[in-house]
Amino acid sequence: MALGHTIDRAKVVDFSENLYIDEFAIAYKRPKLTSDIIGFTRPFALSLWITVFVATLFVCATTWLILRSHSALSDSRRPGRDGDPGAGNRTRFLRDVEESVRWTICHLIGQPVPQDPAGNGPRIAGGLWLLSAFILGVVYRGNLKAMLILPKVVLPFDTLQELTETNIPIWIPEGNLVHKAIMAATPDSAYYRLRKQMLVHLDVPRGTRETFAGIHAVASPMTTIVFLIDLTFSTTGKCKVYVISERLFKTVSMGLVMSKTFDQKTELNRAIKRLKEFGIIEYLRTTDMFNATECLKPLSSSVASGELRALDIVDFLGVCAIYASGITVAAAVFVLELVLGRRREGRGREGAKDGGEDREHGGRGEDRSEGQKRRNGKVRLWRLGGFGDSHLTLGNALPCTY
Structure with a gap:
């Protein structure tokens, strides 16, 4: 089993020749593409x-x-x-x-x-x-x-500082380098602020299940995370976790652990050196975890998450809401124009009615004056007929008055 070299571990067990240089990282459940109303x-x-x-x-x-x-x-x-x-x-x-x-x-x-x-x-x-x-x-x-x-996926966090600003718990196996760094951190550091979110236990199967379920994040060597990602993608065909871009410890020496009484340590170290010189160890690491490379790509497309999201009704609610608002405003303006138009029309009718009454009264006065003139003309004509004008009679006098 390959573990990182630490002083506390070296007091209990022996380490073999260095196998490779690893780094610590943080993994969390991969977010999915969801509908966005705006x-x-x-x-x-x-x-x-x-x-x-x-x-x-x-x-x-x-x-x-x-x-x-x-x-x-x-x-x-x-x-x-x-x-x-x-x-x-x-x-x-x-x-x-x-x-x-x-x-x-x-x-x-x-x-x-x-x-x-x-x-x-x-x-x-x-x-x-x-x-x-x-x-x-x-x-x-x-x-x-x-x-x-090519939709963009919003990550819950991508750095250690962003993780401290969330309420997401993080599982840290007791005794690893991250746990020791948190316990020895000063109050003004980001590692110290992780104490309130830290979950410490050595139940690896439980921690792995809860990490993939999104209950908490995990801080572990990068090789261990890549191995779990490769195993999950090989069995399910989906990438269920992502790794943040920031690395915590970049030069961690990883070696095999053995008891202090192990008598084959010299031969084992000699074999490890030969394997490293020929590049066999690095070749085995890259080929055995080849499927994990698909999940380590940047979260910039839905293909990387293993699924394609179709557009649903929520994606159109924002545009439809703007369209409905425009229709509502237009309908309100239309109703307002109808109401104001009817009021103006009613006022116009009242004004026209008042003007008609005035004209009617004026017309009646003109008719009375005209009738008076006609009667006066008839009297004059009858008087002319009575003074000896025999040719002016009633029959030819009436047409002269109309």
Whole structure:
């Protein structure tokens, strides 16, 4: 059995010639690819999303200022329906706001603009923003596609310092170099902070089962971890644990353990030297644990974890939530427009009714005055007929009054 050379062990047993130089590492259960409801935001960092939001507001405000300046310099403003110039100004103001927001958002999301900008200023601003939005869209789609094809797995920890910042326990066999380093560490070191997470026992089968089950991590020589990974992958075809990138002790001399009364120590050391000179020991180490190389690759693809994850409904919930929010806002605006439109229509009908009554009263007064004039004309005609004008009778007098 190969163990690391320590002073305490050397007091009890003898060690053979050095077989190889090993290093200590920490292994933990390999994380799986899971669904991400906000995965569509991952292609850009938070700082870039904030920059895009600020740039959108700036472009929208700039476009609105250009449109307002064109409106102020041109004679295209017309008075409102009631002849008030202020109504025309308000109408033009709202139209400028609508056009600036529509141009900015449509260019950003790659949608056609229903109306082309008028004037060189809006066209230059819109063209620059359209080019910037095109670059952002291409980069976003490329990163999103790359994340779907080659997803990134988030590790629980990858260094000793990160392990101390979690609540994950770690199994350390009693008496190995890591255990001694933790017990001798000063309070300001990362090894000392591992004391509250340390599980110490010598039940190797139990510790191995709990490590692969994800109950705790393990600190062990790298050769031992690679052997367990190779054995698991050879039997199940899956990589169940990963090894952090940081190594704890990189120059640990490993040798065979024997009793102090062993009388074949000289011949054994001579055979070990010959095997090392011909490279046989290193060859046996690499060939016997060949399958472990697949599990020691970086966790950058789902192939390395032994399984391919298909997209499920959770991956689309984020985009669907944004779409549903847009539909909800649009429906609310539509209902608001209907309510306001009916109120305006009701007010218009009331105004038209009041105007009709005024016109009706005015018309009745005109009819009464016209009737009075006609009666006066008839009296004059009858009087003319009574003073000897024989040719003017009732029959030819009435048509003259109408």
